[in-house]
Amino acid sequence: MRVLALSGSLRAQSLNARVLREAARLAPDGMDFSFWERLDDLPHFSPERDEDPLPPAVADLRARVREADALLFCTPEYIHAMPAVLKNLLEWVVSSGACVGKPTAAWSVSPSLEGGARAQASLVHTLEVMSAKVVPEASLCLTLAHSGLDGDGHLRKQEQATLLCKALRELSFHAS
Numbered sequence: 001m002r003v004l005a006l007s008g009s010l011r012a013q014s015l016n017a018r019v020l021r022e023a024a025r026l027a028p029d030g031m032d033f034s035f036w037e038r039l040d041d042l043p044h045f046s047p048e049r050d051e052d053p054l055p056p057a058v059a060d061l062r063a064r065v066r067e068a069d070a071l072l073f074c075t076p077e078y079i080h081a082m083p084a085v086l087k088n089l090l091e092w093v094v095s096s097g098a099c100v101g102k103p104t105a106a107w108s109v110s111p112s113l114e115g116g117a118r119a120q121a122s123l124v125h126t127l128e129v130m131s132a133k134v135v136p137e138a139s140l141c142l143t144l145a146h147s148g149l150d151g152d153g154h155l156r157k158q159e160q161a162t163l164l165c166k167a168l169r170e171l172s173f174h175a176s
């Protein structure tokens with residue numbers, strides 16, 4: 001099963017990107033992870049730009065989403081919502097229909113006590129409007145600071161690793 005992992009952060013030391021790497025390490029057998037890391041290459045969406053030839057990053061994004069069996073988003077929370085760059089990504093995907101019916105997990109990671117729950121809710125809402133098949137059992141909000149990951153990027157708390165494993169198993173179940 002091919003999982004495409006997409007982080008909503010542009011930061012080099014992003015917690016969300018690092019959690020996606022940790023998810024790939026913890027993933028059950030049969031789950032193959034790839035990462036889409038060209039968020040910063042996407043132009044601002046405008047319907048007038050949504051025509052051939054598409055910007056290269058947009059064409060690549062749509063192809064990668066289309067060929068994935070499942071999607072895993074992991075988003076920071078900025079001002080109580082998903083970051084504009086992630087919403088911009090979704091605006092580029094929507095008219096392609098590549099997300100329709102696609103099993104999708106929506107994760108948020110934040111140092112706050114709520115773990116970015118409002119960003120996750122805004123992400124889920126948008127994905128549902130796009131007719132992605134959001135899997136609630138595979139979605140989570142994780143309270144995590146940089147100290148929650150060790151030098152290798154592994155989660156220090158076993159209960160958080162267990163949560164991730166459970167979410168990934170649910171995604172695998174709903175995508176097969």
Ligand SMILES: Cc1cc2nc3c(=O)[nH]c(=O)nc-3n(C[C@H](O)[C@H](O)[C@H](O)COP(=O)(O)O)c2cc1C
Nearest residue numbers: 009011014015016076077078079080110111112116
């Ligand atoms: C402009 C700005 C707004 C933020 N707003 C929120 C917020 O509303 N809720 C929250 O939990 N964290 C907020 N944060 C903190 C981020 O969750 C934190 O920086 C997180 O590490 C970003 O994710 P990343 O490490 O993947 O880049 C904000 C950070 C910035 C820079």
